Amino acid sequence: MTRRLLISYLSLAIVVLAMLEVPLGFINARNEKERLTSKVERDAVAIASLAESTIEGERPSNRPAIRSLARSYAADTGGRVVITDRAGIALVDTAPPSPGRRSFATRPEFRAALSGDVATGTRSSSTLGYDLLYVAVPVSSGGNVLGAVRVTYPTSELDRRVRNYWIALAGIAVVVLAVATLIGLSFARWIRRPLEGLEEAAADAGAGDLSARAPVPDAPPELRRLALEFNDMVARVEGLVSVQQSFVADASHELRTPLTALRLRLENLERHVDESGNVGLEAASAEVDRLSALVEELLALARADAGTAPAESVDLACEAAGRVETWRPVAGSVRIELEANGIAAARVGRDRITQVLDNLLSNAVRHAPGSSVVTVRVARRGHQVELRVVDHGPGLTDEQKARAFDRFWRGGSGGGGSGLGLAIARRLVEVDGGTIELRDTAGGGLEAVVRVPAA
Incomplete structure (x- = not known):
């Protein structure tokens, strides 16, 4: 898992770095070329302005000065300077490939310059064996083109700068990826540690050890x-x-x-x-x-x-009255009177609340003395509805009330029912999110209080 998380982090980091650095590298290469072209063009224009008087006056005596200027520039920058007349014949060439006069009239950049345009670009020199950046500008006076100046510059320096910039970007990427690896590894372990504990706890629980618990660390x-x-x-x-x-x-x-x-x-x-x-x-x-x-x-x-039957809105008072009528003949046979009063609607399972009423009425009728009254009261209390079943029987002690909802508990008498009625009632009430408890009544007897959500 740690390896998969780390690979995902590094993949994301690589994508982000590529999206940032690749365009940055190309932009830098373009800017470097534009910056070098602009510089060479300025130099070529400066040389053309100085060569104007020499070409215009056709004074050969001035050529040594121009030649010296061109050679000095070539020595300082590593470029090559070629100055031609209007016919394209070289007057100055700081790096001639062979002795003698040469014509550059057929070269595209010189044709453009002799036509009055500025020509820039790169080309591969078969003679020199490497690429050159060239700028050709016209030498003009009074609107007349007198010749042309071309400055060529090896692109090796430009390539070196661009390459160094790419190397710098690659170094930054390596550092970023190394930091991302350390952070990603730490983060992956931080995530993996609680999952390992959870996996171990799940395995133990699946093997039958239900006391197993997953640690809850800082995660x-x-x-x-x-x-x-x-x-x-x-x-x-x-x-x-x-x-x-x-x-x-x-x-x-x-x-x-x-x-x-x-x-x-x-x-x-x-x-x-x-x-x-x-x-x-x-x-x-x-x-x-x-x-x-x-x-x-x-x-x-x-x-x-x-019990998973959904709860619904039930008129609890109506249900209570209906169960009282059902139990009235049974209660009458032992001279017990049943009463129901109140009004409220609850959100419960209809069958569940009916069974709860039956169990509570059964207990009340069984334990209430003859000629007594068992009362069922329904009332709303805020967000809950209270159902109270009150009898006047012998009641229960505090210890008995605490155990009354235990399954199969029968108050130590050993008879009279199975001891499941109240346990069933409590479970049914809890399914609907309610509670049930037993209380002593003021006049003696027992009161069962059921609280369920109001509708």
């Missing part, structure tokens, strides 16, 4: 958030597995009792039958009913743990 914010999310996910999985293991253990324990009782009933039924022949069957049937009810509640708890 980019995205990697810190990733490590925190991973740790939170593993913690949730660990909690779910722990709950599942506890659930399996508790369920196995709870199912063992009715199954043992059922087996004993059936064994006794084979040996002992009373006069009617139905007592053993009734007892066995009761155990089967108890086992069936327990299995149903276990399934309900499993569905609550996996």
Whole structure:
């Protein structure tokens, strides 16, 4: 990973350097050529102005002075100076390839200069074996062209300057890439280190060690958030597995009792039958009913743990009134009166809140004394809706209220339900983002308070 990150950083640095330095190098080469051409042109014009009187007066006595000036210039600059008359015959040549008079009338630059134009450019000299920069200017007086001056300059000096500039740019690029390599390597290791820790933690968790946690070092914010999310996910999985293991253990324990009782009933039924022949069957049937009810509640708890049905806007007061009417015959059989009041809408799962109401009403009716009233109140409190189920039964101690939501807990009585009703209710409420708690009432009894998001 470090190598891939480093290659990506260096590739980006190379692209940026190329985009900056390549145009800069070409611009410098063009500017150097223009600067040299301009300098040589100025020198050629100066020489032409000095040679004007010599050519115009056709005084050979002045030629040594012009020749000396041209040779001095050639010695100082390394250039070659050629001065011709209007016919293109060389009057001065600081570096003749052969002795004798030569005609330059056929050369394009001299034709242009003798026509009154300035000619500049580069050409390859087959005689000298290297490229030359040339500038040819006319020697004129009163609008008449008297001759021409050509100054040629080897491009080797220009090439050397351009080459040195390219070398300097290459050196800068090497330094920049070296610095980028060091910074990129450090940055890649900074990114890789937390990822290695996360990879190790993921491997450990995948191997079954749910206590594994990824370190959260000084790293980019995205990697810190990733490590925190991973740790939170593993913690949730660990909690779910722990709950599942506890659930399996508790369920196995709870199912063992009715199954043992059922087996004993059936064994006794084979040996002992009373006069009617139905007592053993009734007892066995009761155990089967108890086992069936327990299995149903276990399934309900499993569905609550996996409950993913979306929440919706539910008229909680209407739902409460409907469940009260459903439970009224059951409560009436034990001389308990049910009441429902209030108005509010909550954002919950309709089936979930209905099951919560059923569980709370079942507990209230089971424990409330005869000739008492069980009240269901619904009210909105800010961004939440409170559902209260109040009975006037014996209530619970603080320790019992703390354990009331534990699975299979039955207050130490060992009878009366499976001990799953409140556990199911709490799980269903938590699925909708709510809470549930038990409180003592002022007149004695118990109050179950459910808080869920308001619609």
